[in-house]
Amino acid sequence: MERSVKRSIRAENGHLYISGINTLSLPDTLDCGQAFRWKPADNGRWQGVVGKKVLSVSFAEGTLLLENTSAEEYEKIFKDYFDLGRDYSSIIAAVASDEILVKATKDCAGIRVLKQEPWETLCSFIISQNNNIKRIKGIIERLCETYGDPIGDGFYSFPPAERLAALSAEDLAPLRAGFRAKYIIDAARKVAAKEVDFAAIDKMDYESAQRELMKICGVGQKVADCVLLFGFGKIEAFPKDVWIKRAMEALFPNGLPEKALPYAGIVQQYIFHYARTVGI
DNA sequence: AGCCAGGGTCTGC
DNA sequence: GCAGACCATGGC
Numbered sequence: 426m427e428r429s430v431k432r433s434i435r436a437e438n439g440h441l442y443i444s445g446i447n448t449l450s451l452p453d454t455l456d457c458g459q460a461f462r463w464k465p466a467d468n469g470r471w472q473g474v475v476g477k478k479v480l481s482v483s484f485a486e487g488t489l490l491l492e493n494t495s496a497e498e499y500e501k502i503f504k505d506y507f508d509l510g511r512d513y514s515s516i517i518a519a520v521a522s523d524e525i526l527v528k529a530t531k532d533c534a535g536i537r538v539l540k541q542e543p544w545e546t547l548c549s550f551i552i553s554q555n556n557n558i559k560r561i562k563g564i565i566e567r568l569c570e571t572y573g574d575p576i577g578d579g580f581y582s583f584p585p586a587e588r589l590a591a592l593s594a595e596d597l598a599p600l601r602a603g604f605r606a607k608y609i610i611d612a613a614r615k616v617a618a619k620e621v622d623f624a625a626i627d628k629m630d631y632e633s634a635q636r637e638l639m640k641i642c643g644v645g646q647k648v649a650d651c652v653l654l655f656g657f658g659k660i661e662a663f664p665k666d667v668w669i670k671r672a673m674e675a676l677f678p679n680g681l682p683e684k685a686l687p688y689a690g691i692v693q694q695y696i697f698h699y700a701r702t703v704g705i
Numbered sequence: 706a707g708c709c710a711g712g713g714t715c716t717g718c
Numbered sequence: 719g720c721a722g723a724c725c726a727t728g729g730c
Binding site: 647 | 710711712713
């Protein structure tokens with residue numbers, strides 16, 4: 426686990442600079458279908474909501490700039506959020522014996538698997554079912570505008586499960602989420618009542634955690650896998666959406682190479698990107 | 706215009 | 719366990 430460049434953190438004018446990051450692309454990471462609320466802003470910046478904070482980030486020459494934050498906040502929240510404790514170049518190297526994966530990682534070696542808030546992730550991927558990314562973003566935006574709190578710059582916090590638990594599916598009509606509205610309410614109620622307990626899921630092994638999430642109506646294997654991967658950092662999860670199913674049939678009819686299995690979730694992101702941009 | 710979308714449920718074999 | 723209809727909506 427060695428890095429060619431040393432990681433260092435520097436605070437200046439209330440901003441934080443983390444240098445020595447050798448694998449990161451903000452567009453590939455923030456707009457690759459794992460998170461739905463990041464927007465490109467001026468000067469190569471990206472703005473998004475993490476918790477109750479509007480975060481502006483940019484990245485150049487191995488240095489990530491987090492605006493208006495502190496070293497404490499970084500260690501507590503953003504380090505895990507951007508998965509900066511993981512050495513992605515060593516993962517890419519570990520699967521480089523497979524020529525298809527070399528191709529798949531070639532154009533998107535800067536993708537990172539974010540660790541997002543479990544509730545937001547769950548809700549987002551319930552909305553994602555049989556849906557396209559453009560519209561998923563719109564529904565989530567209307568959800569936050571309607572039931573979240575304004576937190577500045579036109580951004581809204583993600584409405585907590587407790588708040589949505591008090592509503593009915595009809596209350597979500599303005600979102601135009603279609604048949605997914607009743608699933609969102611069911612999820613909110615079970616999460617608010619801890620009938621589905623995130624703290625417990627966090628400690629569970631992958632299979633138990635998946636079963637636990639599937640207690641929610643509208644959550645099947647694929648949505649559960651997305652939540653485990655993008656919300657709980659369980660990288661053995663391998664969500665199979667229609668793109669991945671097509672790609673796997675064409676590229677790996679006998680399943681992932683053995684070498685890739687320990688990082689299945691991360692490799693899944695490379696394959697997803699490859700299937701959507703290059704084509705299969 | 707019609708197929709498709711980071712699927713799941715329900716029914717009927 | 720597995721196929722097929724059906725689900726709301728809008729992107730392309």
